[in-house]
Amino acid sequence: MQRITPATACGLFDIAATRRIEQAAAAALPPHTLMQRAGLAVARLAMALAPHARTIWIACGPGNNGGDGFEAAAQLRHRGFLPIVTFAGHENRLPPDASASLQRARDAGVIFAPEPPASCELAIDALLGIGSSRPPEKLMADWLRRMHAMAAPVLSVDVPSGLNADTGDSSATPHPGALSPRFCLTFLTLKPGLFTAQGRDAAGTVWFDDLGCSGTGEAPAARLAGAPADAPRSHASHKGSYGDVAVIGGASGMAGAALLAGSAALHAGAGRVFVGLLDASAAPVDLAQPELMMRDARSLDLSGMTAVCGCGGGADIRAVLPRVLATAAALVLDADALNAIAVDGALQTQLASRARRGRPTVITPHPLEAARLLNCTATDIQANRLVAARQLASRYGVVAVLKGSGTVIAEGDSTPPVLNLTGNARLATAGTGDVLAGMIGAALAAQRPPFEAAREAVWRHGHIADTWPAGAPPLTAGALARQAHC
Ligand SMILES: NC(=O)C1=CN([C@@H]2O[C@H](COP(=O)(O)OP(=O)(O)OC[C@H]3O[C@@H](n4cnc5c(N)ncnc54)[C@H](O)[C@@H]3O)[C@@H](O)[C@H]2O)[C@@H](O)CC1
Numbered sequence: 205m206q207r208i209t210p211a212t213a214c215g216l217f218d219i220a221a222t223r224r225i226e227q228a229a230a231a232a233l234p235p236h237t238l239m240q241r242a243g244l245a246v247a248r249l250a251m252a253l254a255p256h257a258r259t260i261w262i263a264c265g266p267g268n269n270g271g272d273g274f275e276a277a278a279q280l281r282h283r284g285f286l287p288i289v290t291f292a293g294h295e296n297r298l299p300p301d302a303s304a305s306l307q308r309a310r311d312a313g314v315i316f317a318p319e320p321p322a323s324c325e326l327a328i329d330a331l332l333g334i335g336s337s338r339p340p341e342k343l344m345a346d347w348l349r350r351m352h353a354m355a356a357p358v359l360s361v362d363v364p365s366g367l368n369a370d371t372g373d374s375s376a377t378p379h380p381g382a383l384s385p386r387f388c389l390t391f392l393t394l395k396p397g398l399f400t401a402q403g404r405d406a407a408g409t410v411w412f413d414d415l416g417c418s419g420t421g422e423a424p425a426a427r428l429a430g431a432p433a434d435a436p437r438s439h440a441s442h443k444g445s446y447g448d449v450a451v452i453g454g455a456s457g458m459a460g461a462a463l464l465a466g467s468a469a470l471h472a473g474a475g476r477v478f479v480g481l482l483d484a485s486a487a488p489v490d491l492a493q494p495e496l497m498m499r500d501a502r503s504l505d506l507s508g509m510t511a512v513c514g515c516g517g518g519a520d521i522r523a524v525l526p527r528v529l530a531t532a533a534a535l536v537l538d539a540d541a542l543n544a545i546a547v548d549g550a551l552q553t554q555l556a557s558r559a560r561r562g563r564p565t566v567i568t569p570h571p572l573e574a575a576r577l578l579n580c581t582a583t584d585i586q587a588n589r590l591v592a593a594r595q596l597a598s599r600y601g602v603v604a605v606l607k608g609s610g611t612v613i614a615e616g617d618s619t620p621p622v623l624n625l626t627g628n629a630r631l632a633t634a635g636t637g638d639v640l641a642g643m644i645g646a647a648l649a650a651q652r653p654p655f656e657a658a659r660e661a662v663w664r665h666g667h668i669a670d671t672w673p674a675g676a677p678p679l680t681a682g683a684l685a686r687q688a689h690c
């Protein structure tokens with residue numbers, strides 16, 4: 205059993221692949237073995253999470269996920285615990301494995317109750333796993349609501365009930381805000397839906413058990429990003445070794461966004477950083493950051509530079525975009541640049557032509573910006589973030605960074621997208637997106653391949669928030685930018 209952390213780098217498998225892996229594993233083992241292993245693993249984690257629990261409530265559903273719950277109940281009872289099982293199903297319609305486990309729970313003396321206990325020290329959600337086919341209703345929905353209203357930790361078996369294991373969508377399922385601590389023990393494969401959209405909030409800390417069935421010929425649907433390797437600088441390097449970044453943005457009243465991106469690029473290690481402001485009346489120097497070379501946006505020669513375009517650009521960014529798209533050696537497009545491209549077919553054609561000319565581009569939309577670029581709604585984007593990121597990447601010939609809980613980084617169709625696990629709600633403050641754009645710009649300027657540049661910068665950006673000291677003042681975008689080297 206392994207706890208998944210932001211440093212974990214491994215493949216994620218969709219439901220169809222997981223089913224094939226499960227069938228192959230079950231065929232190679234004596235009957236009922238997988239479910240016994242799954243139940244034992246649940247019982248072990250339950251005992252570790254609540255070693256002194258008097259009451260453990262296990263809510264079991266009508267399929268094999270419920271079977272894992274019965275099996276865990278039997279194992280816990282054998283070890284002296286007093287699990288209380290509530291069963292939302294019909295005994296005579298259970299699949300064979302689950303039916304055998306129900307009998308084992310009865311034989312072990314497990315208590316079956318018609319109603320959940322009023323309180324417990326641990327609740328185990330074994331209602332629905334990868335066989336969930338519609339939002340939980342009536343009894344199941346009621347039990348889930350009660351479970352998440354309790355202060356006790358919740359341990360989800362395989363998948364939080366009602367969560368789509370492929371997409372992380374659980375918009376119709378009662379998984380209310382962060383009340384109780386959440387854990388999820390998932391089997392055989394790690395599923396992408398545990399790590400993006402509503403998946404992270406619903407699952408909490410994820411544990412993985414391969415049930416002794418390691419090794420698979422299946423192709424992953426996505427991968428976890430994992431921590432980037434350190435990149436030591438050679439002694440003989442100089443500022444030219446790390447490239448030039450030009451931030452283009454900062455229309456009237458919005459210079460701060462461009463300065464934040466510039467500061468982030470600087471602290472992330474760019475050799476030189478120019479800030480080309482769209483507001484011609486802006487101050488000629490940033491006294492707090494004199495390293496930033498302030499220019500008029502229209503005067504910069506971008507042919508040897510990485511441009512970071514759009515931060516605080518407002519409507520004025522439209523006028524400079526044709527030249528930026530045509531001339532920037534490498535490019536990060538954010539915010540207002542993305543909004544301008546979304547409504548302009550000529551700019552879209554120009555963007556797509558960059559890939560054919562061998563000029564790398566990374567785009568960093570949040571879900572609403574992504575929706576504008578794909579001509580759909582933010583709800584559509586959130587319903588399948590992996591697919592949306594892939595569509596962005598292939599339609600525009602770019603590396604797409606779809607921001608949000610479980611940021612997705614996608615590149616074309618040949619590479620599986622990557623899901624990033626760093627970051628937290630501290631980043632939900634103005635300017636943090638500008639900082640990310642600047643960090644990606646610095647990595648591109650240092651000649652990192654675009655997919656790697658995006659993956660590494662996204663990981664580091666979130667890691668700063670994850671390691672921000674608990675008692676320290678709130679994380680601001682300026683402070684985030686100053687930590688961009690971490
Ligand atoms: N078969 C095996 O040997 C193993 C199965 N495993 C477990 O089995 C799970 C998959 O089992 P199943 O394929 O039986 O699927 P589930 O147990 O996830 O659920 C399928 C059942 O729930 C019903 N259902 C779906 N959505 C519902 C809803 N909203 N309201 C009410 N009923 C609903 C379906 O009609 C079906 O009866 C995995 O997630 C995992 O927990 C693991 O124990 C590994 C081994």
Ligand SMILES: [K+]
Pocket residue numbers: 269329330331332333360361362363364365
């Ligand atoms: K479950």
